[in-house]
Amino acid sequence: xxxxxxxxxxxxxxxxxxxxxxxxxxxxxxxxxxxxxxxxxxxxxxxxxxxxxxxxxxxxxxxxxxxxxxxxxxxxxxxxxxxxxxxxxxxxxxxxxxxxxxxxxxxxxxxxxxxxxxxxxxxxxxxxxxxxxxxxxxxxxxxxxxxxxxxxxxxxxxxxxxxxxxxxxxxxxxxxxxxxxxxxxxxxxxxxxxxxxxxxxxxxxxxxxxxxxxxxxxxxxxxxxxxxxxxxxxxxxxxxxxxxxxxxxxxxxxxxxxxxxxxxx
Amino acid sequence: xxxxxxxxxxxxxxxxxxxxxxxxxxxxxxxxxxxxxxxxxxxxxxxxxxxxxxxxxxxxxxxxxxxxxxxxxxxxxxxxxxxxxxxxxxxxxxxxxxxxxxxxxxxxxxxxxxxxxxxxxxxxxxxxxxxxxxxxxxxxxxxxxxxxxxxxxxxxxxxxxxxxxxxxxxxxxxxxxxxxxxxxxxxxxxxxxxxxxxxxxxxxxxxxxxxxxxxxxxxxxxxxxxxxxxxxxxxxxxxxxxxxxxxxxxxxxxxxxxxxxxxxxxxxxxxxxxxxxxxxxxxxxxxxxxxxxxxxxxxxxxxxxxxxxxxxxxxxxxxxxxxxxxxxxxxxxx
Numbered sequence: 011x012x013x014x015x016x017x018x019x020x021x022x023x024x025x026x027x028x029x030x031x032x033x034x035x036x037x038x039x040x041x042x043x044x045x046x047x048x049x050x051x052x053x054x055x056x057x058x059x060x061x062x063x064x065x066x067x068x069x070x071x072x073x074x075x076x077x078x079x080x081x082x083x084x085x086x087x088x089x090x091x092x093x094x095x096x097x098x099x100x101x102x103x104x105x106x107x108x109x110x111x112x113x114x115x116x117x118x119x120x121x122x123x124x125x126x127x128x129x130x131x132x133x134x135x136x137x138x139x140x141x142x143x144x145x146x147x148x149x150x151x152x153x154x155x156x157x158x159x160x161x162x163x164x165x166x167x168x169x170x171x172x173x174x175x176x177x178x179x180x181x182x183x184x185x186x187x188x189x190x191x192x193x194x195x196x197x198x199x200x201x202x203x204x205x206x207x208x209x210x211x212x213x214x215x216x217x218x219x220x221x222x223x224x225x226x227x228x229x230x231x232x233x234x235x236x237x238x239x240x241x242x243x244x245x246x247x248x249x250x251x252x253x254x255x256x257x258x259x260x261x262x263x264x265x266x267x268x269x270x271x272x273x274x275x
Numbered sequence: 276x277x278x279x280x281x282x283x284x285x286x287x288x289x290x291x292x293x294x295x296x297x298x299x300x301x302x303x304x305x306x307x308x309x310x311x312x313x314x315x316x317x318x319x320x321x322x323x324x325x326x327x328x329x330x331x332x333x334x335x336x337x338x339x340x341x342x343x344x345x346x347x348x349x350x351x352x353x354x355x356x357x358x359x360x361x362x363x364x365x366x367x368x369x370x371x372x373x374x375x376x377x378x379x380x381x382x383x384x385x386x387x388x389x390x391x392x393x394x395x396x397x398x399x400x401x402x403x404x405x406x407x408x409x410x411x412x413x414x415x416x417x418x419x420x421x422x423x424x425x426x427x428x429x430x431x432x433x434x435x436x437x438x439x440x441x442x443x444x445x446x447x448x449x450x451x452x453x454x455x456x457x458x459x460x461x462x463x464x465x466x467x468x469x470x471x472x473x474x475x476x477x478x479x480x481x482x483x484x485x486x487x488x489x490x491x492x493x494x495x496x497x498x499x500x501x502x503x504x505x506x507x508x509x510x511x512x513x514x515x516x517x518x519x520x521x522x523x524x525x526x527x528x529x530x531x532x533x534x535x536x537x538x539x540x541x542x543x544x545x546x547x548x549x550x551x552x553x554x555x556x557x558x559x560x561x562x563x564x565x566x567x568x569x570x571x572x573x574x575x576x577x578x579x580x581x582x583x584x585x586x587x588x589x590x591x592x593x594x595x596x597x598x599x600x601x602x603x604x605x606x607x608x609x
Contacts, residue, residue, distance in 0.1 A: 015358060016390045017348055017528075056351040057518040058528035061544060080543035097356075101391070240543050242514040242530070249393030249511030250540060254562070255570035260389050272467070274484055275541070275549040275559070 012168040016245050019054055025072055030158040032107045033079040034123070035088065036066060039096065041073040046105030047130025048264045051075060052244050055090070055096035062241040065101060066126035066159075067133060072151065072265075073101075076126040103263050106208070106234065108134055114206045115144040117198055118179050119190050119219050121211025125149050125158055125264070127236050128210050132166055139169045145172040146197050150190040150215070154183040171197075190215065194222045202227040210236045220267065233267035261268035278442045278462035285433075285440040286323050288452055292367065293322055296403075299340050300369035301333035302326055309588075318368075322367045323494035327460075329367060329435055332413040334586060336507035337370040341381060341398045342532075348394060349433045349528040359394075365401040369433070371409055372465060373416070373580040376423035378404065383572050384510045394530075403430040403446060404435075408464030415581030417594050418466065423578040425465045427511075473597040475565045475575065476604040480535045483603055484562075489554030492596075495589045496553040500534030501585035502593065503560065508576050511535065535559055561596055 028036040045068050053075060061083040067074030081087045087096065100124075108131060116135070120128050133143045138160035147166060151157045153176050166172050172191050175186040190211075199205045208221040209216050216235060223233055239258045242248035251258035253273045265273070280288075292298065300321045307315035316328050317335040347359040370378075385395035406429035409416075418424040432443040443461040444450050503509040507560035513533040518526035533540060536556050541549040550556050583593045 015393045017394075018356075054516070054528075056349070056356060056528065057516050057523070059516040060514050060528075078545065080546075084544065176342070180469070213549075238543055239549070240541055242512065242533075245392075247385060247392055247510070248513065248530070248533070249384075249535070250513070252563070252567075255567040257388065272481075275555070 017099070017243075019052070019060075019099040021095050022098045025146070027229075027232070028161075030160065031156055034076060034158055036074050036076045036159075037077075037087075037096065038067075038069070038072050038074050039098065040071060040113070041070045041098070043101070044100045045073050046107070047134075048102035048262070049103045049105035049125045050127075050241075051098045051100035052102070052241075053077070053083070054099075055083060055086050056097060057264075059084040060068075060242070062102075062244060062259075064127040064236075065105075067130045068130055074129075076123065076129075078123055100244060102241075102259055104261070106131055106236070106264050109204050110234070111135075111208075112141050113143060114204055115201065116142055116206045117148065117194070117197055117199070117223070118148045118208040118222075119148045119150075119194070119211070120209075121150050121215040121219075122192060122243070123155065123158065124153065124211035124215075124236075124238075128208055129159060129162070131208065133162070133168070136166050136168075136170055143200070144198075146173065148173045148175070148190045148193050148197075149173050150177065150211070152176065152259065153178045154180055154185070168195045189218070191218050191222045194219070194226060199226070203229060205232060207233040208235075209233065220271075230267045230271065235265055235267060235270045236263045236266065237270070237273065238263065276444050276450050276453075277459045278444065278456040279439050279459035279461075280442065280453065281438065282324055282435070282440055287496075288449075289322060289324065291452065295364060296367045297362070297364045298322065298367045298369075299337065300327040303328045303331075322527075324435060324440070327407075327435075329369070330408060332371075332416070332580070332582070332585070334582065335505050336377065336580070336582065337360045337368050337374050338381060338507050338509075340366055340368050340402065341378075341395060341600075342385075342510065342512075345531045346394060346530050347527050347529050350525075351527060352520050352525045361397045361401075365403070366398070367403045367405060368429075369405045369407050371407050371580075372426040372463075373418045373421075373423045373578045374427050374507050375404055375406060375426040375429060376421075376578045377580070379574075380508040380568070380578070381510060390550045405430060406432040406463055408432065408434050409466045410464045412466045412469040413581070415471060415584040415592075415594065416431070416466070416469045417473050417579040417581060419469050420471075421575060421577060421579035421581075424467065426463070429463075432461065434461070434464060465542070469579075471594050473579070473594050474601045475597060476601050479562070479600065479604060480607055482607060483600060484558060486603055488599055488603060489558045491554070492557035492591065493552050493554035495591055496536070496557060497589060498536050498538055498553055498556065499588065500537040501586045501588070502591075503534040503536055504532060505582040505586045507580055507582070508564070508578060509534070511540075535563075557591075557596070561593070562598065564593075565597055565600070
């Protein structure tokens with residue numbers, strides 16, 4: 011083929027596997043190019059299929075991909091990963107630009123696996139706490155058994171304001187419970203006109219969370235969201251992720267709310 | 276250059292062309308229609324003039340020549356991943372003006388929206404387009420409203436009369452082959468009036484998205500997706516991997532046609548779907564064809580061929596829907 015083939019994946023070695031829950035593992039993959047939080051790879055196992063997975067961590071020559079065992083491809087990955095490799099193509103999408111958040115107060119609200127695309131932002135401000143005027147992470151999970159990145163939470167707690175909450179507590183759980191939205195009103199914000207809100211999660215959680223931020227006085231232009239959609243190509247062809255005149259894979263998945271609020275499925 | 280030749284000479288020319296080209300044209304498949312004793316007119320390979328169906332509109336468009344219904348991208352054998360080979364021969368496609376305009380929509384998605392798609396490009400770069408004229412409008416056509424009733428960017432125009440074949444060639448290869456033929460002035464037939472016309476609103480307010488207009492389609496549409504499969508401008512696909520049942524170590528990655536009207540189109544892993552309701556799917560499709568595409572690429576996506584209306588088993592009319600949206604927008608703006 012004369013044109014380079016953007017569908018050709020490359021082989022990436024699995025360097026480590028971090029098990030969060032029975033169905034959610036982080037795969038640390040070799041990758042040496044540029045990558046930003048919120049971008050995604052098409053991850054594949056030849057003969058089984060491809061799936062879009064967001065980057066949940068960026069290391070030296072590695073990217074973390076947190077994969078939930080929910081579909082055909084991911085089930086196969088979980089069965090056959092040992093000592094092996096996966097095929098990747100990407101990274102795709104715009105990702106979050108950390109520069110937009112530097113020297114600001116930030117409230118980052120994530121629901122469930124929605125924490126993956128914003129974990130890189132949390133990692134950054136945990137490593138550079140002086141670059142923010144206050145960073146609060148509110149992370150919600152269904153139950154204590156669904157909590158991801160437990161070791162990271164311990165690390166983040168040291169220099170960030172971290173609220174970890176579950177919808178449904180179980181016996182023996184002594185952490186916070188309730189919806190993420192319940193915790194937003196009490197977060198102190200000094201300069202609401204300049205404060206940043208970042209929201210990623212299931213559609214209904216995002217809608218309620220954004221309503222709560224707006225109620226608190228956040229400016230629409232200071233709210234950032236990331237959208238999850240079915241994507242077969244990642245390069246503007248397959249059509250599955252299109253909303254209005256926007257292709258989530260090319261123009262997103264990260265949107266400023268001033269644009270994101272007009273995206274109607 | 277324009278030429279007039281007889282049918283025997285034309286068929287000899289086809290025979291010569293077949294050495295290096297596969298010729299695709301609308302063909303009549305007798306008894307192949309949806310209902311008993313009806314025919315289907317769709318694209319297939321031809322080798323003679325007589326096989327081409329000039330008198331009726333094809334049920335399916337030419338797009339499957341450039342976007343095969345199922346197209347293998349890679350073959351997998353143990354650790355080896357191999358790109359599929361392109362066809363050995365170039366292609367010639369007979370199509371009408373609306374479809375030639377549709378080609379521009381396919382080009383936009385596959386060559387301009389994001390990186391160039393190499394599988395599309397390798398077919399596109401080796402395909403020649405022969406225009407078939409329209410003396411009269413067919414049922415459900417609204418090409419005049421969409422400005423697609425005339426075309427000039429063809430490689431050749433061919434019209435068959437009772438005795439003769441008229442050709443207007445923009446293609447050196449044909450000019451050389453027809454060097455001894457009688458020069459003749461040939462102007463492509465095109466319609467200037469359809470039975471159906473549509474008026475598309477300049478901009479569509481958000482309120483139309485939430486209108487009860489779409490509820491009608493929720494009740495009627497059966498989500499079969501035929502409207503999108505016959506559409507010459509629908510381009511969506513789903514990636515599909517498979518392994519061979521008699522040897523699981525070998526398999527392939529394909530892309531297959533997908534439809535925003537069919538269940539599963541928006542399903543994300545874990546089970547969430549974004550447009551469960553068929554009225555929302557109709558709204559999504561209509562907005563894409565008459566508004567969203569234009570916002571992104573500056574021309575309308577729909578080319579007015581009317582095949583969606585021809586094929587719908589529930590008699591849903593796309594052109595009627597456009598006019599309903601227009602009436603609603605006018606009402607809102609009053």
